[in-house]
Amino acid sequence: MIRVGVIGYGYWGPNIVRNFQQAEGSLVVAICDKSDKSLRRAHQAYPGVRVSSEADDLLTAVDIDAIAVVTPVWTHFELAKRALENGKHVFVEKPFTSTVAQAEELIELAERKKLKIMVDHTFLFTGAVRRIRQLIDSDTLGHLYYYDSTRVNLGLFQHDVNVIWDLAPHDLSIMDYLCGQEPIAISATGVKHLNTPYENVAYVTVHFEGNFIAHFHLNWLAPVKVRRTLVGGSKKMIVYDDMENSEKVKVYDKGIVQSHDPQRRERMLTGYRNGDMLAPQLEASEALRRMAQEFVSSIMEKRAPLSDGHAGYRVVRLLEGAQRSIEENGRVIDLRESQLPMRGIFAASTVAAAD
Amino acid sequence: MIRVGVIGYGYWGPNIVRNFQQAEGSLVVAICDKSDKSLRRAHQAYPGVRVSSEADDLLTAVDIDAIAVVTPVWTHFELAKRALENGKHVFVEKPFTSTVAQAEELIELAERKKLKIMVDHTFLFTGAVRRIRQLIDSDTLGHLYYYDSTRVNLGLFQHDVNVIWDLAPHDLSIMDYLCGQEPIAISATGVKHLNTPYENVAYVTVHFEGNFIAHFHLNWLAPVKVRRTLVGGSKKMIVYDDMENSEKVKVYDKGIVQSHDPQRRERMLTGYRNGDMLAPQLEASEALRRMAQEFVSSIMEKRAPLSDGHAGYRVVRLLEGAQRSIEENGRVIDLRESQLPMRGIFAASTVAAAD
Amino acid sequence: MIRVGVIGYGYWGPNIVRNFQQAEGSLVVAICDKSDKSLRRAHQAYPGVRVSSEADDLLTAVDIDAIAVVTPVWTHFELAKRALENGKHVFVEKPFTSTVAQAEELIELAERKKLKIMVDHTFLFTGAVRRIRQLIDSDTLGHLYYYDSTRVNLGLFQHDVNVIWDLAPHDLSIMDYLCGQEPIAISATGVKHLNTPYENVAYVTVHFEGNFIAHFHLNWLAPVKVRRTLVGGSKKMIVYDDMENSEKVKVYDKGIVQSHDPQRRERMLTGYRNGDMLAPQLEASEALRRMAQEFVSSIMEKRAPLSDGHAGYRVVRLLEGAQRSIEENGRVIDLRESQLPMRGIFAASTVAAAD
């Protein structure tokens, strides 16, 4: 039985507690939050779980095997580091850390202590993303051409981060998981409105070897909620619309076909290929539940979890690159300058199977 | 009566002929095309109109007052220049020219000869765009925050231009007309697939003074047809979806409201404002018909037409900038380096009323 | 403080308990269910509430002021009757009773004992339905022409009732609340599939004085979930689509206009009126919470609740009529044969204000 202590019981914490409580093989034994009100809510919902306003009570508790860090991003590094130092596995809310350097240090520390890190990339555990991964793995889509993501809505302006750090971790982690290619450069642009210190509209472009490109539209100030991703492949193309009640994933048998112009052999003619559209039935089980189970299982089976520290690192590396690009007016940031041997890390972790 | 000669009777030419035939005050008297098959089609449809395979027959005809150039973009400059030199007004298919220098030369020539230039920015004459312009003019939207446009579909790969030169003229001309702000810089990125020489997926960002930004997603290789624009303003926001059968324009009374945190006066709190959505009834008349009429009227009333040479120039300037940015790997191109006194031109033409 | 006992803790009961627990002025003190498993769930969620497998424990408890009956429809009458006989107010899950005679008896009993009856017509408390009622009350729609409702999905075949008794209470109660007109006749048709004893597809038509008509399409065997109602009025028309995430209610300024044919004065010409569409922002508060509060308030304020016994009666009368029509192969059933003085009852209860 993995005994879990959860630090942070604000907006997202209750979901984490509920799911670790329900997962097989885990039990939440302590909840920590700075706010008395949150602690009272926690106690009311889980009378048998001890509560505390001091993170140290959990980080040093001898009866706790794993710490879930569900706090603002700028606190992740300190809390996760102390958890690892105290011999505890860590589950960290996305994004993993504030900097690449912090991510590297945590990964290195966990490997040294033989502990697991898992990052809360929830969407990787949805039926929709899992199904798209299967379609890519089985070469149904063929060679990937582009990944185009839009995540916009009328959202609360965060007080500590811009719209990229708030919304893009979802999409970057999905893209990282689905496309399995190593980015070589990133650029971003954004604007601030209403005299706020952080960008509330941003566009991020990730460049890859070959002719694959990924693009992300992020916006806290949109009149409608859009969560739509297009994935173009040489064989098939996908529309993944998370706002659909059903049929979230649509697979189009469409594309371009080329042939030599019979009049002028040197000229290529392009034509359409218009086939059927298939919306596969998706697994209905709750993503959070599945994610909590993956963390527990990875500890018990002594293997890396699906969205491990390296996955978290890769997302933070993109966030940091996007941030730098925005600060340098959209300059294209070369990601190959990074210090860690990225290729190796990347290759290893994308091979990990989902189940 | 304005007597019109139409050069080019391929895909778009028949629409131009039909509309100049139906407009009040104009008459198509000659049609030119290199292809015999096209000329036969023209003759069959309009037995009373003379046809020719030689542009010169029209460019030098004494009974022709205006030339409509409906040919590939690389031929626009030569044909329009000779029409102007021969004392004829010109109507030019979008995009106006292949280069900014060409656009400048034509504008200068037309002004010297006191002739009119109109560019086929058809969307400016749709009920949807006209209505959005009214909403902006009446300050219903307030201060503009962003303009976000998506125009993607499974489209034929053009043989002579990339997806930006093919699709973006629509959106750039709409933005130019609606937003009435002078762009200061542009950047673009794109990729080529299927061994074609031109980009088939591209993203273009236009930067303005202040905190207004415009972004364009263009794609010939998308499984679904999307033509959707979001316009964010401080008072209201718009979704303009050209694929809707009705309700193409939706005006959302939504936004962010700010107030001082009562606990900590120095901190701003942001909250939502969620009001009604209004889809105004749009004019139903045909855009092309209205555009043809505008050209004829501008000649008769000796005034600049709505989408005049300057409007065409501004769009070409953005296309050229985007092209240069793509070639320089996404470098942000400063548009203020341009030679023409843009501010003056711009201010003059955006003041022009639509009707 | 109104002390509530809840009988039935299956699918819907937990929602009722939660809402009476949270409403101001009420407290759930006891929960009853035949199933041990349900009682354990109840105890776990509400350790301070006493549980019992015997309804009598609640019906006769001296510390209980009101009984919520959340059990299968065929048990409603007995439980509600005994609650009233024991001096307790009753809240009854929809549909109110199995027969009109039962509804009449309960209403008469409650009036004699000066107790309140409320029926769980939840949709009356949604922001959407409340807003439509306001639009009708303010004569924004004008004279009503038709009410057309579709409620279909792939649903579980119930074991004790047909699709009309399962789904139509929602729509009949909404129509009753919105339209405020007395039905004079009803007809229904339906079919059974898969060798089941109850109709799983049905169409119900309700006839009114004048030219108003209401129609209901109910289906447990549809591939898509549709919950859409059209309301046509002489001034405006409404589409109420409960499957929309936002913009559930759309008000169309559309209609037909008539004029005399100038050629032949005796002939009427009809033309369209096509105006704007408005989607009003709706209240976001939870319908169930609002409904629980209405029951509690009606007891404390000694007034009839919004969806009182008479409202329940009127819905049962329509269900019973539809049932009879189906059994008689679609014969139109005259509702004016009913024994109760309907007009009086109806007039009284539709006047009741929502808040």
Next chain:
Amino acid sequence: MIRVGVIGYGYWGPNIVRNFQQAEGSLVVAICDKSDKSLRRAHQAYPGVRVSSEADDLLTAVDIDAIAVVTPVWTHFELAKRALENGKHVFVEKPFTSTVAQAEELIELAERKKLKIMVDHTFLFTGAVRRIRQLIDSDTLGHLYYYDSTRVNLGLFQHDVNVIWDLAPHDLSIMDYLCGQEPIAISATGVKHLNTPYENVAYVTVHFEGNFIAHFHLNWLAPVKVRRTLVGGSKKMIVYDDMENSEKVKVYDKGIVQSHDPQRRERMLTGYRNGDMLAPQLEASEALRRMAQEFVSSIMEKRAPLSDGHAGYRVVRLLEGAQRSIEENGRVIDLRESQLPMRGIFAASTVAAAD
């Protein structure tokens, strides 16, 4: 070469002329209309075709092989009868005739004279309906459960017929073609608004042997345009939405599965079957063109066309039955009372292949 004379050049006539002009093997040689304005339009569009205001000029012309009757329904019988009497094949706009007796007389006359009758049931020639027919023919849907059709919009009130005679011929002919079952009874209800003499909202139910049912919702006074049909089968279910730009036909692998309750063997449990949704690519060719071709081919190949007189008869029989039901306040009208040996006619014509 089949030489065609077209009587009626109002709203629909020009489409018929254009398609018989373009079909292989036919040629329009004469056009007739009472209105001078229409004749001038006809002459302008087709200078080589002779025009006349007298139907007799066409009906008796020796150089005409077939007459297309594109006039108001009350004139169909007389014109078609005289065409047949003069030895000409007839193509008749839907609905075929005003009464069943007229349809019978025309069929009998054509058979005697060995001439062809085709009724303009255009939708039978669309890619969508053809594809659904293939799915039914191949037993992909399994046993049919229901056919539910909605055709509503803000439409012009016709001066000579009610909404059933105006809109239902489309849906009744589609259902007749797709379902291939003999109706045994029909009922209908409708209302009139705005002091017009004809119903503008109507509901029609068609009853079949076994547990198959068809239902039609028709409305000229709806704020939105809906053209949606659900077809439920034991194996798969279809949504056919003619307002979709693409994906008009969606095939759902959904349904109900039954099993014996392990606790109580005599009780059946029902559960869902939720599989993939497939939207097949549809043929893009124009329905009208294909229909014109079918008429010409049927004459040349001396076989019955797809939508022959019997198909027209079956639709008129349903219209007449619906009309009678409305007049008798919704009484269920037994269709087996009809005089013609329906079963034979029906069986023969539904066997006819589409191509």
